[in-house]
Amino acid sequence: MAGPAASGDEKTAPHIASSITADVVAREAGVSPSTVSRVLNGSARVSESRRRAVEAAIAKLSFEPSPLAQGLAKGKTKTIGVITQAISSPFYGEALRGIEDQLGVLGYMPLFASGHWTNEDNIRCISLLQKRRVDGLIILTGGLSDDAVIKYSQRTPIVITGHETVNRRVFSINLDNYEGARLATRHLISLGHTRIACLAGPLDHFDARERIRGYRAALAEKELPQDPNLIVSGNFSAVGGMLAMNQLLDARIEFTALFACNDQSAYGAALSLYRHGLRIPDDISLVGFDDLYDSRFTLPPLTSVNISIFEVGRSAASAIVDLVEGRQPTVRATAAELVVRESTTRNRR
Amino acid sequence: MAGPAASGDEKTAPHIASSITADVVAREAGVSPSTVSRVLNGSARVSESRRRAVEAAIAKLSFEPSPLAQGLAKGKTKTIGVITQAISSPFYGEALRGIEDQLGVLGYMPLFASGHWTNEDNIRCISLLQKRRVDGLIILTGGLSDDAVIKYSQRTPIVITGHETVNRRVFSINLDNYEGARLATRHLISLGHTRIACLAGPLDHFDARERIRGYRAALAEKELPQDPNLIVSGNFSAVGGMLAMNQLLDARIEFTALFACNDQSAYGAALSLYRHGLRIPDDISLVGFDDLYDSRFTLPPLTSVNISIFEVGRSAASAIVDLVEGRQPTVRATAAELVVRESTTRNRR
DNA sequence: GCAATTTGTGCAAGCGCTTTCAGAAAAAGT
DNA sequence: ACTTTTTCTGAAAGCGCTTGCACAAATTGC
Numbered sequence: 013m014a015g016p017a018a019s020g021d022e023k024t025a026p027h028i029a030s031s032i033t034a035d036v037v038a039r040e041a042g043v044s045p046s047t048v049s050r051v052l053n054g055s056a057r058v059s060e061s062r063r064r065a066v067e068a069a070i071a072k073l074s075f076e077p078s079p080l081a082q083g084l085a086k087g088k089t090k091t092i093g094v095i096t097q098a099i100s101s102p103f104y105g106e107a108l109r110g111i112e113d114q115l116g117v118l119g120y121m122p123l124f125a126s127g128h129w130t131n132e133d134n135i136r137c138i139s140l141l142q143k144r145r146v147d148g149l150i151i152l153t154g155g156l157s158d159d160a161v162i163k164y165s166q167r168t169p170i171v172i173t174g175h176e177t178v179n180r181r182v183f184s185i186n187l188d189n190y191e192g193a194r195l196a197t198r199h200l201i202s203l204g205h206t207r208i209a210c211l212a213g214p215l216d217h218f219d220a221r222e223r224i225r226g227y228r229a230a231l232a233e234k235e236l237p238q239d240p241n242l243i244v245s246g247n248f249s250a251v252g253g254m255l256a257m258n259q260l261l262d263a264r265i266e267f268t269a270l271f272a273c274n275d276q277s278a279y280g281a282a283l284s285l286y287r288h289g290l291r292i293p294d295d296i297s298l299v300g301f302d303d304l305y306d307s308r309f310t311l312p313p314l315t316s317v318n319i320s321i322f323e324v325g326r327s328a329a330s331a332i333v334d335l336v337e338g339r340q341p342t343v344r345a346t347a348a349e350l351v352v353r354e355s356t357t358r359n360r361r
Numbered sequence: 362m363a364g365p366a367a368s369g370d371e372k373t374a375p376h377i378a379s380s381i382t383a384d385v386v387a388r389e390a391g392v393s394p395s396t397v398s399r400v401l402n403g404s405a406r407v408s409e410s411r412r413r414a415v416e417a418a419i420a421k422l423s424f425e426p427s428p429l430a431q432g433l434a435k436g437k438t439k440t441i442g443v444i445t446q447a448i449s450s451p452f453y454g455e456a457l458r459g460i461e462d463q464l465g466v467l468g469y470m471p472l473f474a475s476g477h478w479t480n481e482d483n484i485r486c487i488s489l490l491q492k493r494r495v496d497g498l499i500i501l502t503g504g505l506s507d508d509a510v511i512k513y514s515q516r517t518p519i520v521i522t523g524h525e526t527v528n529r530r531v532f533s534i535n536l537d538n539y540e541g542a543r544l545a546t547r548h549l550i551s552l553g554h555t556r557i558a559c560l561a562g563p564l565d566h567f568d569a570r571e572r573i574r575g576y577r578a579a580l581a582e583k584e585l586p587q588d589p590n591l592i593v594s595g596n597f598s599a600v601g602g603m604l605a606m607n608q609l610l611d612a613r614i615e616f617t618a619l620f621a622c623n624d625q626s627a628y629g630a631a632l633s634l635y636r637h638g639l640r641i642p643d644d645i646s647l648v649g650f651d652d653l654y655d656s657r658f659t660l661p662p663l664t665s666v667n668i669s670i671f672e673v674g675r676s677a678a679s680a681i682v683d684l685v686e687g688r689q690p691t692v693r694a695t696a697a698e699l700v701v702r703e704s705t706t707r708n709r710r
Numbered sequence: 711g712c713a714a715t716t717t718g719t720g721c722a723a724g725c726g727c728t729t730t731c732a733g734a735a736a737a738a739g740t
Numbered sequence: 741a742c743t744t745t746t747t748c749t750g751a752a753a754g755c756g757c758t759t760g761c762a763c764a765a766a767t768t769g770c
Contacts (some may be wrong), residue, residue: 075487076492077492078433078492078494079492079493080429080432080433080438080493080494081433083429084427084429084430084433089429098458099448099454099457099458099461100451100454100455100457101454102449102451102454102655105449105450105454106449108448108449109447109448109449109475112448112473112474112475120473121472121489121493123470123472124461124471125461125470126458126461137377139425140470140693143428144428144429144470145425145427145429165669182662200615220592250654250657250658251657254658279658280653280658281660282658282660283658283660286660286661305599306451306599306628306655307602308599309599309628309629309632310628310659310660311631311632311635311659311660312635313632344615345421
């Protein structure tokens with residue numbers, strides 16, 4: 013007779029051991045579910061007394077509205093799809109951190125998917141995410157054509173890096189590639205190097221092209237000769253860097269410094285140099301790009317260009333939320349900065 | 362008069378420019394929505410003819426059911442929450458890849474969140490994810506107590522690494538820490554080293570303790586003296602490794618080899634050694650643990666223990682899906698394997 | 711003091727899909 | 741030929757929350 017058991021007038025949901033819902037809260041607070049929803053969303057005026065009753069009930073039952081149901085009802089999921097090319101990339105990983113961070117602050121949640129640098133997977137990811145009704149999409153580079161991006165942006169606003177599209181529903185965020193590369197190359201020049209090799213990234217990659225452009229610009233500024241043999245192409249990976257470097261070295265092209273267009277290929281290049289018995293920085297000065305965390309700990313620690321990719325992630329997050337909520341994003345450009353460590357030194361030849 | 366415009370009998374949804382729904386498909390196929398659902402889920406017998414009609418309609422309209430609605434209706438979201446401690450960790454990043462990969466194969470989608478190694482954030486993540494109605498949870502290590510894990514597993518099954526809990530709703534996956542550490546240490550011993558330092562991880566960390574245990578076991582096997590001064594504690598980070606190493610070196614403790622309990626701290630240790638003018642492997646042999654991708658490219662390339670963390674991620678994914686779908690997971694132990702590179706050599710003193 | 715506003719609230723109809731239930735049609739028994 | 745079974749199918753009631761609408765109550769205007 014005592015005890016809270018078996019009040020018997022509830023019909024139990026068939027499948028789910030249903031937890032606590034808005035109806036329950038409403039009953040507890042002695043109001044209708046509508047009112048509960050209203051205080052939850054502040055979507056309409058609610059009298060002080062009832063508001064408090066509802067808040068009390070919510071607290072007491074520690075009720076949390078189901079994002080699923082909210083999503084279905086409102087058509088907004090407070091979720092942003094994030095397409096990265098490889099979830100374990102040390103470079104984009106930092107961007108993901110920034111995105112997660114900032115999205116959290118803004119009350120959104122990221123849904124990550126990996127595009128593996130292939131168009132096919134990128135497209136698969138996009139439709140997967142759009143199917144899940146994400147409110148917006150952040151795409152970290154990848155090889156999608158601008159047209160494709162614009163097309164997909166019809167369903168969902170997009171913030172993208174490494175592209176040049178702009179549009180009411182697509183916002184581009186770009187790294188400070190050109191300036192950064194110029195900085196790096198100038199640094200080498202200022203150390204007295206004149207034959208500076210460039211380990212480029214994949215040429216179909218916007219960032220890669222910009223970095224080469226910066227390298228060339230720096231050479232041009234000082235009217236240094238631009239020997240095309242000095243530019244070798246890797247694929248932004250350590251293996252690629254190593255292979256390209258082997259090739260350059262085996263061809264016996266003369267150079268005293270190397271600008272690697274990203275740190276990962278710099279790692280590979282360093283190994284190649286090591287295998288060829290060349291010491292960094294004594295024989296060859298090396299500067300990288302991206303300033304990966306680990307570059308502080310390579311031997312020797314790598315001089316590199318920091319473009320605060322973490323901040324780029326945060327900006328992307330802010331931008332997509334702006335877009336989703338109908339605001340025009342504001343660009344906060346983060347400037348590239350050269351971090352001089354121990355892999356570069358004065359040209360002694 | 363011609364053209365497909367304004368058929369006028371649809372009432373438009375208020376907020377969403379509603380795309381194509383099951384009802385539309387049903388109408389197109391001349392059946393009821395129930396039937397559409399049935400062919401979608403294979404949840405009941407449907408006559409050959411109608412099935413084909415429905416399938417045709419689905420294809421024609423390229424209809425994709427809304428996971429949101431399905432989730433709400435079925436109480437299952439085909440989503441697995443994944444709590445990693447830092448989304449950009451090079452080590453766990455590989456696990457994430459494995460998880461994403463395998464989950465994709467099994468028709469699930471990961472929802473990642475970062476616990477930042479703090480209990481507070483881990484708990485926040487768990488409730489965030491459970492609120493989002495994930496079907497299950499994968500937790501990559503982190504410092505949660507077994508009790509806490511068990512508690513949270515009531516709402517949702519959990520697969521966790523770096524713990525020892527087992528239970529009908531919690532499944533533990535563990536790395537081959539002990540064996541791996543033994544392998545690493547034995548390798549050093551076999552090279553004639555007798556004073557082998559150990560750069561340990563944080564002692565409140567299960568994996569870290571197991572690795573020390575393996576190190577000790579290897580020494581014990583050969584009845585080598587165990588000097589407690591030879592064990593220094595880092596925090597599994599490069600900085601920590603560097604600091605710990607500085608300390609050891611400054612204390613002038615004699616040793617000819619170092620077993621770093623993870624590669625990241627090995628990187629830090631290597632830098633410390635370099636700064637102290639000690640060469641790897643000539644002066645000190647170094648072996649790491651985890652075999653991070655970059656360890657192939659350190660100078661010199663690092664000998665390390667590979668525990669195929671990618672595979673661990675896949676196993677975790679399979680396990681959680683098993684749990685979610687009511688099966689008992691089967692353990693596929695992945696054995697640790699020593700990868701000998703160039704950071705270790707015969708003791709010459 | 712009564713009409714015209716201005717709140718504040720609940721009802722009910724969705725959002726897009728699943729699933730129980732009951733009945734129609736077809737197949738199988740006798 | 742007439743029950744019994746078995747197969748299919750659609751209607752309708754959810755899943756948990758939001759929101760347009762209508763109406764009662766509280767204000768305000770004159």
